[in-house]
Amino acid sequence: MLPALERVTSKFPALSPTALRHDVLASLVVFLVAVPLCVGVAVASGVPAELGLVTGIVGGLVVGCLPGSSFQVSGPAAGLTVLVHEAVREFGLASLGAIVLAAGLLQLVLGALRCGRWFRAISVAVVQGMLAGIGLILILGQVYAMADADQPGSGLGKIAGLPGLAARIAGRPEALAAFAVGAGTFGLLVLWKRLPAKVRMVPGPLAAIGVATVATAAFGLPVAKVEVRGLLEAIQPPGLGELAGLGQLSVIGTVLAFALIASAESLFSAAAVDRMAEGARTDYDKELMAQGAGNAVCGVLGALPMTAVIVRSAANVQAGARTKASRVLHGVWLLVFAVLLPAALGVVPLAALAAVLVHAGVKLVPARQLPQLWREHRGEAVILGVTAGAIVFTNMFEGVLLGLLLSVVKSAWETSQVQVDVRELTGGRTVVTLRGNATFLRLPKILDALEALPQDTPVELDLTELRHLDHACRTALDGWAAQHNGAREDGAPSPVSRSRA
Numbered sequence: 001m002l003p004a005l006e007r008v009t010s011k012f013p014a015l016s017p018t019a020l021r022h023d024v025l026a027s028l029v030v031f032l033v034a035v036p037l038c039v040g041v042a043v044a045s046g047v048p049a050e051l052g053l054v055t056g057i058v059g060g061l062v063v064g065c066l067p068g069s070s071f072q073v074s075g076p077a078a079g080l081t082v083l084v085h086e087a088v089r090e091f092g093l094a095s096l097g098a099i100v101l102a103a104g105l106l107q108l109v110l111g112a113l114r115c116g117r118w119f120r121a122i123s124v125a126v127v128q129g130m131l132a133g134i135g136l137i138l139i140l141g142q143v144y145a146m147a148d149a150d151q152p153g154s155g156l157g158k159i160a161g162l163p164g165l166a167a168r169i170a171g172r173p174e175a176l177a178a179f180a181v182g183a184g185t186f187g188l189l190v191l192w193k194r195l196p197a198k199v200r201m202v203p204g205p206l207a208a209i210g211v212a213t214v215a216t217a218a219f220g221l222p223v224a225k226v227e228v229r230g231l232l233e234a235i236q237p238p239g240l241g242e243l244a245g246l247g248q249l250s251v252i253g254t255v256l257a258f259a260l261i262a263s264a265e266s267l268f269s270a271a272a273v274d275r276m277a278e279g280a281r282t283d284y285d286k287e288l289m290a291q292g293a294g295n296a297v298c299g300v301l302g303a304l305p306m307t308a309v310i311v312r313s314a315a316n317v318q319a320g321a322r323t324k325a326s327r328v329l330h331g332v333w334l335l336v337f338a339v340l341l342p343a344a345l346g347v348v349p350l351a352a353l354a355a356v357l358v359h360a361g362v363k364l365v366p367a368r369q370l371p372q373l374w375r376e377h378r379g380e381a382v383i384l385g386v387t388a389g390a391i392v393f394t395n396m397f398e399g400v401l402l403g404l405l406l407s408v409v410k411s412a413w414e415t416s417q418v419q420v421d422v423r424e425l426t427g428g429r430t431v432v433t434l435r436g437n438a439t440f441l442r443l444p445k446i447l448d449a450l451e452a453l454p455q456d457t458p459v460e461l462d463l464t465e466l467r468h469l470d471h472a473c474r475t476a477l478d479g480w481a482a483q484h485n486g487a488r489e490d491g492a493p494s495p496v497s498r499s500r501a
Contacts, residue, residue, distance in 0.1 A: 019322040026319035027329035029203065030073055033315045034330060035337065036205040037360075039226065039345060040353035041076040042304060044142060045084040047093060049226050049345055050234035052076045053338045054303040060331015063294040063306070064324055068287030072266075072273045072313035073327045074294055076304040078360045079130075079265050080258070082137045084304060086395060087254050089153060094302075095245055097238035101299025102246050103258035107292025110259070116267060116284030123407035125380040127268060128366055129387025130261065130400055135364030136392050138357055145354035146182030147175045148224045155392035178223040178351040185212045185355035203315065205356050212352035226353070228346040231338045236302035258295075258305050260400065266291045266308035273310075277317045311360070379410050418442045418466075420449040433462040440472035450480050459484060 034056050042052030052075075059074030088096055110116070140158035144151035147169050152161050169175045185208045192204035216223055245251055270282040287308075294306050316326055337344075366373075366384075374381040387403030416439040423431045430453060438446065453459055461477060463469060 026321035031333035064328035066290035097302035104295030111289030116288040126403035133388035133391025138361030182351035
C-alpha cells in the first residue's frame with residue numbers, strides 16, 4: 001500500500017514555501033476574476049447563478065488535479081453562453097446535464113484516441129470567426145439584459161429589436177436606470193487599464209461589479225438583482241428521461257457542438273498559455289481528457305459546460321503561479337464562497353453582470369486585426385466574416401460547419417493549381433501538357449483551353465507532369481478526347497492521354 005502511495009505522490013511537483021506562497025496569491029487573484037464571470041455566464045445562459053459557480057468549482061478541484069496543462073484554469077466560458085442558452089430554451093434546463101455529460105464523455109473518447117493534436121488543424125480563421133460570432137451575439141443579447149429587458153431568441157431578432165430597445169430605455173425610468181448601471185460598469189471596464197497600477201491590483205470585473213452594486217444600493221435604483229437559490233438547491237442531476245432524449249438528432253447535434261467548441265477553445269487556450277508561461281508544454285490529449293472528465297462531472301451535477309478560459313488562465317500566469325496548486329486552490333475558494341456567502345450574490349445587479357459580458361464579447365471580436373488580415377490574407381478574412389455572420393443569423397453549429405467547409409474549399413482551390421501548356425509540333429500535331437494538380441475545381445480552365453483548339457488538328461494530352469489527377473478530371477479529359485476524335489473527319493488516330501500510371 002505504501003509503495004503504491006509513494007508512486008502516486010511522486011508524480012506531483014514538490015511545493016517549496018516560496019512556490020506555495022506564489023500559488024496561494026495567484027489562486028486568490030483567479031478566484032476574484034472567476035466569481036463575476038461564473039455568475040455572469042450562468043445568468044446570460046438562462047440558468048441559476050449558482051450553476052456557474054459549480055462549474056468553476058469542478059474546473060478547479062477536478063480538472064486542476066488532472067494531467068494536461070499546468071497553468072490554464074477551467075470554468076464556464078462566455079464562448080458557450082449562446083449555445084447553452086439555445087439548448088436550455090429548446091430542450092429545457094433538466095436536459096442540460098445530460099447534454100454536458102454526453103459532450104464530456106465524447107471528449108474523453110477523443111482524448112483516448114489521441115485526437116487532441118488534430119484540433120490544432122482547425123483553421124485559425126474559423127476559430128476566430130467562431131469567437132467573433134459568439135462575441136457579436138453576446139453583445140447583442142446582453143445589451144437587452146443591461147436594460148432589464150428580455151432578449152429575442154434569434155440573432156436577426158436581436159438586431160431587429162434594437163430600435164424598440166432604445167425606445168424602452170428612453171421611455172421607462174427603470175429601464176433607463178438599469179442601462180445607466182450597465183453603461184457605467186462597461187465604461188469602468190474600458191478605462192480600467194488606464195488607471196494607476198495600485199488600483200489595478202484588484203481585477204477589473206470584480207471592481208466594476210463592486211462599484212455598480214454599491215451605487216445601486218446607495219441611490220436605491222430599481223434594477224433587477226441576481227436571484228439566489230443556494231448551491232444544493234440549484235444542482236439538478238439528469239434523470240433517465242433526459243438521458244433517453246440524447247438519441248434525438250437535434251440533441252446529438254448540440255452534443256457535437258458542445259464537444260467541438262469546448263475542445264477547440266480549451267486547446268487553443270492551452271497553446272496561448274504555453275506561450276505565456278515557462279515550463280512543461282501541454283499534452284493536448286491529456287488536456288482533452290481532463291476537460292472531458294470535468295464536463296462529465298458537470299453533466300452529472302446538471303451544471304454548465306466548461307472550457308479552459310484564457311482570461312482566468314492569463315490572470316493565473318501573470319499573478320505568478322508556479323504549479324497546479326493555484327488552479328486547485330481557486331476551486332477551493334469558489335467552494336467556500338458558494339457555501340458560506342451565497343447571499344452576497346443577491347445584491348448584484350443583473351445589468352452590471354451583463355456589462356461584464358458585453359465587454360468580454362467585445363474582446364472576442366478581432367476588430368483591430370481585421371484590416372491587416374484583409375490586406376495580407378483576404379481569403380482568411382472572408383472565412384472569418386462568413387463564419388461570424390452565419391453564427392449570428394443561423395446558429396453556432398451551422399456557422400462553424402460553414403466555416404470549416406469554406407476553409408476546406410479555399411485550401412483545395414489554392415492547392416489545385418494547374419498549368420496548361422499548348423505546343424505545336426512538326427507534322428501538324430499539337431501537344432497539350434498539364435502540370436500541377438488537376439481537380440474538379442480547375443476543370444473549367446482546362447476544358448476552356450482544350451475546346452479553343454481547332455477540331456481538325458490531332459491533339460496529344462501529356463499528363464506525365466501532373467502531381468494529382470482526380471476522377472472528375474480524368475473522366476472529363478477522356479470524354480473530351482473521344483469527342484474531339486469523333487469530330488475529326490480525316491481518320492487520324494485518336495488523341496492519346498498519357499500518364500505515369
